Amino acid sequence: MFTASDLRKGLRVKIDNEPYIITEFNFVKPGKGQALYRTKLKNMINGNQYERSFRSVDTFETADLREKKMQYLYKEGDKYCFMDNENYEQVYLTETQVDEAKNFLIDNIEVEILLFEDRPIGISLPNFVDLIVTEAEPWAKGDTAAGSTKPVKVQTGYTILVPTFVTEGEKIRIDTRTGEYLTRVKG
Amino acid sequence: MSESLLDNDFNLARKSQALQARAKLIQSICLFFIHHGFLEIETPLRIPSPAPEEHIEAIPSDDWFLQTSPELCMKRLLAAGYQRIFQISKCFRAAERGNKHLPEFTMLEWYVAQFDYHQIMYQCEAMLINAFKDMGHDQYIILQNKNINLAPPWERITVADAFSRYAPISCQEALHQDTFDEIMVEYIEPLLGIDRPTFIYDYPAKLAALAKIKMNDPTVAERFELYIGGLELANGFSELTDMNEQRQRFEEALKLRSAKNWARYAMPEKFLQALQTMPESAGIALGIDRLLMILANTCQIDDVVAFTPEML
Numbered sequence: 370m371f372t373a374s375d376l377r378k379g380l381r382v383k384i385d386n387e388p389y390i391i392t393e394f395n396f397v398k399p400g401k402g403q404a405l406y407r408t409k410l411k412n413m414i415n416g417n418q419y420e421r422s423f424r425s426v427d428t429f430e431t432a433d434l435r436e437k438k439m440q441y442l443y444k445e446g447d448k449y450c451f452m453d454n455e456n457y458e459q460v461y462l463t464e465t466q467v468d469e470a471k472n473f474l475i476d477n478i479e480v481e482i483l484l485f486e487d488r489p490i491g492i493s494l495p496n497f498v499d500l501i502v503t504e505a506e507p508w509a510k511g512d513t514a515a516g517s518t519k520p521v522k523v524q525t526g527y528t529i530l531v532p533t534f535v536t537e538g539e540k541i542r543i544d545t546r547t548g549e550y551l552t553r554v555k556g
Numbered sequence: 557m558s559e560s561l562l563d564n565d566f567n568l569a570r571k572s573q574a575l576q577a578r579a580k581l582i583q584s585i586c587l588f589f590i591h592h593g594f595l596e597i598e599t600p601l602r603i604p605s606p607a608p609e610e611h612i613e614a615i616p617s618d619d620w621f622l623q624t625s626p627e628l629c630m631k632r633l634l635a636a637g638y639q640r641i642f643q644i645s646k647c648f649r650a651a652e653r654g655n656k657h658l659p660e661f662t663m664l665e666w667y668v669a670q671f672d673y674h675q676i677m678y679q680c681e682a683m684l685i686n687a688f689k690d691m692g693h694d695q696y697i698i699l700q701n702k703n704i705n706l707a708p709p710w711e712r713i714t715v716a717d718a719f720s721r722y723a724p725i726s727c728q729e730a731l732h733q734d735t736f737d738e739i740m741v742e743y744i745e746p747l748l749g750i751d752r753p754t755f756i757y758d759y760p761a762k763l764a765a766l767a768k769i770k771m772n773d774p775t776v777a778e779r780f781e782l783y784i785g786g787l788e789l790a791n792g793f794s795e796l797t798d799m800n801e802q803r804q805r806f807e808e809a810l811k812l813r814s815a816k817n818w819a820r821y822a823m824p825e826k827f828l829q830a831l832q833t834m835p836e837s838a839g840i841a842l843g844i845d846r847l848l849m850i851l852a853n854t855c856q857i858d859d860v861v862a863f864t865p866e867m868l
Contacts, residue, residue, distance in 0.1 A: 374651065396654025399745060400781045400791045401765050402737035403611045404651070422738050426816070 370430060373406040373423035381413070381432045388413040388432035388485045397422075413483075414490050416465065436481040436493065441474050449474065451482055451489070460489040472527035473498045473545050494545040499554045500524050505537040567867065574860045577691065578848055582644060584690035585664060585844075588683050594640040594666065599629035601646060605822040607766065608809040613650040613818055615659070621819070622648035625841055626665050627766065628827040631795065634667050634837055635830035642666035644844060655856055656787065658845065659865060667839040673767075673778045673794040676838035677755050680782060680790060681710050684753070684847075691851055699785035699853055704752060711754040715776070718756050722747050731760055748783035755780050766802065767793030782842070784850050792840030799831040 371382060380391045393409035406423045413432070439451040439460065447464040449471070460482060464471065470480070470492045478498065483491035504522035518530040523541070531550045535541060540554040586596060606614040606621050607628055614621035623629075625647050633641055647663045668676060688697060688706055696703045719727040723743040730736045748754045757780035761769055764777030778794035796802050806823060814820065848860035858864045 396652070396657060397741050398611070398652060398654075398657065399737050399740040400788050401609070401611065401763060402740065405737060405741055407741065422741065 370428055372429075373425050373427045374404075376406055376408060376423070376429075381434055382429040383432040384410070384429065388434055388490070389419075392418070413485065414466075433486045435484050437484055438479060439482045441476065441478050441480055443476070444474075451480065451492075454479075462489055462492060466490060467492055469548070470494050470545070472525055472548065473500070473543065474525060475500065496545060497542050497551065498545055499540050499542050500527075502531070502535060502537055502539050502541060505531075505535060508534055508536055564867070568862060571859070571862055574848065574852055575862055577851055578844075578860065581687060581691060581848060581851065582844070584687045585644070585683065588686050589640075589642045589666065592640070592679075594642045595638060597630070597633060597638070597641050597643050599623075599626045599633075599643065599645070601648075603629070605824040607824060607827075608806045608813060608821050609765065610809050610812045614821070615648045615650045616819060621821070624649050625663060627839070627841070628824055630665060630667055630839070631834055632827060632830040634669060634795075635832075635834040639669040639835075640667070653865070656846065656849075658857055658861065661857075662844040663841050664844055665839065665841045667795075667837055669835040669837045671794075671838040672836070673757065673780055673792060673838050676792050676840050677712070677757070677780060677782075680792070680840055680842070681708055681753075687847075688851075693851075697784075697850065699850060700855070702750065702785070704749065704785055706753070711749075711752055713754060713756055714758040715756055715760065716758065718744050718748070727760065731762065736760070736763070745783065745788065746786045749785055749787070753782060753784045755782050757781075764796070764805070765793070766796055766805075768796045768798075787846055787850060788843075789846050789850070790840055790842035792838065795834070795837050795839055797831055797834050797836060799828050802831055803828055 376391055376394055378391055378394045382389055382391070389410040389412055391408050392411050395407040396404065397407055398404045404425050408421055408423065410419045410421060437453065439453050442450045442452050442459070444450070448461045449467050450459055450461055452459050473494055475498070479495070481493045482489050483493065500523040502521050503524050506519055517533050519533050520528050521531050521535060522528050529543065529548070529550055531541060535553060542551040542554050543549065544551055589596065601623050602617050602620050603623050604620050606624050612624050614624050626643060626645050630641060630643070642665065644662060644664045646660055648660050650659065652659050668679065685706060685708060693706065695707060696705050716727045719725070719730065719739070723730070723739045725739065730739045748756060758770065758776040759779040761775055761777050764779060767777040767779035770776050770778050780792055781788055782790040810821065845857050845860050849855070849857060852860055854860065
């Protein structure tokens, strides 16, 4: 249980039975008035943002959130299917919930699924994934300018800027936090 | 030599400009008051019974408290015949920490016998214009990329008018819904003192604190606040001199405080007795740290003090 004075940026609390993360926090107190805690909140299920002021008497429950290792299986319509490695149960996330992670989801990749009261609501990827380049302009041997890049498509359909020497069929390592190319991977 | 030792030195050294501004500002303020016939006084920081207020909590010190403001002792001096007094002192308020709040802060407070709240507003305006000038700001000051025009007279607006101008509901409705503070913070405060400093005055009687109720309109108190660039800088009033009414307000505040398990204060009897001889007067408290924030063009109070509690 938290009171409003415990609120901090990054804290995750339960409000009206949904999990929220505090994205901004400020203590204010108008002249001779009461202490107020002004916050910006993000609903962790639908991503909606709100501004709200709380009083010191307001209390919050801790949001029951945990992460569980799961394997990505397949996409069906706008649903992404994952399997719990422990009990082989399958869970689904919507396209909005998967968000940018969809650019890096390859079959059987192991991810962390965020559960709110055992309901899947989000995903976190490993920091690095290796993906195969499926479409690339061939490397013009003459193009030796250091640092020049070109866009290529990887197996998930994601388009990424890579150095000009990267060729179709090669495997490249991508930082999922920035979405940027890191290096070529052998094999 | 550890890294953190170096960091600590750096954090203090980089405040040199702010600390020099503080010293210069305090000098300017003291000179202004001395030139206007005020006596600079000192009152104890440790007191047995602070003024009971619903939303201000004192920090205990042994079985006494650290002052939340020097108001009660200064008014006892007024009652004893001192006509014009000022002091700059440390005040302490429990659990107040934020971008604009420190639990220990510096307050300028002054009182003038035979003044009312409008007269002390003018004096405050004159004192600040003089201080801004001494600090190198003749006509305007820049705050968050906006020019704030310092030419007098500064804006004056009643609380009721501020609600009808800036808020989605009236002051009466806000009081009725118990959302006065929320509306102030969300809709009104950010727009006060944006083009030029603004006095907002005639607070609802319910929020009178230690102010006198207005003679020809009992729904409001002769209380005001000064805002510059959305930042609350000062609070003042025509002082309540009626002992019985003040006792009633304190009793009410003590009840509200005990309902939320706040510290128990004794009734400040000596102060209440002094009200019987206190002349009609006006007083005002102004946050020195906040004024320095405006001068330094910063939204962070930490920037204008050498040490924050976290640095100790």
